[in-house]
Amino acid sequence: KQEVTQIPAALSVPEGENLVLNCSFTDSAIYNLQWFRQDPGKGLTSLLLIQSSQREQTSGRLNASLDKSSGRSTLYIAASQPGDSATYLCAAPAMDSSYKLIFGSGTRLLVRP
Amino acid sequence: DADVTQTPRNRITKTGKRIMLECSQTKGHDRMYWYRQDPGLGLRLIYYSFDVKDINKGEISDGYSVSRQAQAKFSLSLESAIPNQTALYFCATSALQDQPQHFGDGTRLSIL
Numbered sequence: 001k002q003e004v005t006q007i008p009a010a011l012s013v014p015e016g017e018n019l020v021l022n023c024s025f026t027d028s029a030i031y032n033l034q035w036f037r038q039d040p041g042k043g044l045t046s047l048l049l050i051q052s053s054q055r056e057q058t059s060g061r062l063n064a065s066l067d068k069s070s071g072r073s074t075l076y077i078a079a080s081q082p083g084d085s086a087t088y089l090c091a092a093p094a095m096d097s098s099y100k101l102i103f104g105s106g107t108r109l110l111v112r113p
Numbered sequence: 114d115a116d117v118t119q120t121p122r123n124r125i126t127k128t129g130k131r132i133m134l135e136c137s138q139t140k141g142h143d144r145m146y147w148y149r150q151d152p153g154l155g156l157r158l159i160y161y162s163f164d165v166k167d168i169n170k171g172e173i174s175d176g177y178s179v180s181r182q183a184q185a186k187f188s189l190s191l192e193s194a195i196p197n198q199t200a201l202y203f204c205a206t207s208a209l210q211d212q213p214q215h216f217g218d219g220t221r222l223s224i225l
Contacts, residue, residue, distance in 0.1 A: 031211035043218035044203065051211065091156075091214075099210040100146060100158040100171065 002027040002094045006104035013080055014112050021075040021107045023090035028068045034101065035064050035075050036089040044089065048075070080111045116140045119204050119217035126194055127225050134189045134220050136204030145187040146205040146214065147171075147179060149198075156203065162187055194224045 003026045013019055025033070032051045036044040050057045050066040050073065057064050063076040073090055087108045091101040117138045126132055136145065147159040148171075158171030160179040168179055176198060180188045191198055201221050205214040 032213070034213055036216075041201075041221070044216040046213055046215060049213040093210065098158065098161055098169065098171065099144075099207075100148075100161065101156070101205075101214055103155045105153075105155055 002030075002092055002102045004090060004092050004102050004104040006088075006090060006107050008107055009105065010108040010110075012110040012112060015080060015082060017080050017111075019077050019080055019109075021077070021088050021090075021109070023073040023075070023104055025071050025073070025092040025102075027092070027095055028071050029095050030068065030092050031095075031099075032093065033064075033066055033073050034091045035062075035073075036091065038087045038089060038106070040087075047088075077109075080109075082111045082113050085109055085111050117204060117206055117215050117217040119202075119220050121220060122218065123221045123223075125223045125225065128195055130194050130224075132191045132194050132222070134202055134204075134222070136187045136189070136217060137185050138204075138206045138215075139185065140206055140208075140215060141184070142206040142208045142215075143184065144207045144209075145181065146207075147177075147187065147189045148203045148205065149173070150201040150203060150219075159189065159202075191222075196224050198222065199224050 007022045034049045035047045048057045048064040061078040087106040089106045091103045146161045148156040150156045162181045204217045207214045
């Protein structure tokens with residue numbers, strides 16, 4: 001059964017700092033892994049999807065990596081800005097007939113001006 | 114316009130009422146999902162559908178029903194709402210299992 005864990009649960013950094021958010025998953029036979037951003041009370045914005053055949057995916061200041069063998073993914077945010085403050089969720093598909101997403105509990109990020 | 118649209122965005126209702134949440138998508142995806150999000154519990158799957166004639170229960174389907182009226186529309190109903198169904202509800206779509214899921218903005222449902 002797929003389980004997804006995110007560390008840390010919360011993170012507070014000064015503006016301009018580079019930071020890494022961690023995600024681990026138990027079933028490495030995944031097709032892909034997806035990172036989302038959620039602002040308080042709002043919907044989920046898909047940030048990056050990494051296919052199982054990829055090791056990295058980049059979008060602007062965001063870079064996500066995937067290491068299936070170790071069951072880990074990281075989201076790197078370069079030169080953080082106050083507008084990056086949000087909860088970041090990673091999600092891996094359940095490798096059953098539903099292919100539902102199994103979400104981690106998220107990392108709540110605060111970037112201080 | 115959003116690719117995945119959920120209506121209503123917010124709803125407050127009373128215990129025992131029947132409620133329908135609607136989801137429509139313009140992405141042309143076959144796969145549609147309904148999740149609910151509760152603080153501390155993350156997102157959990159309620160129902161999913163891979164085709165107009167295909168309906169499947171998720172892990173927390175009790176108290177809910179769905180209808181896939183067309184490829185683009187997937188509705189979630191609470192037949193007799195109860196307070197512990199207060200949550201943020203999300204609809205999602207995807208093309209294939211190795212493709213990303215795209216989420217609507219959510220419906221915040223409060224049951225008094």
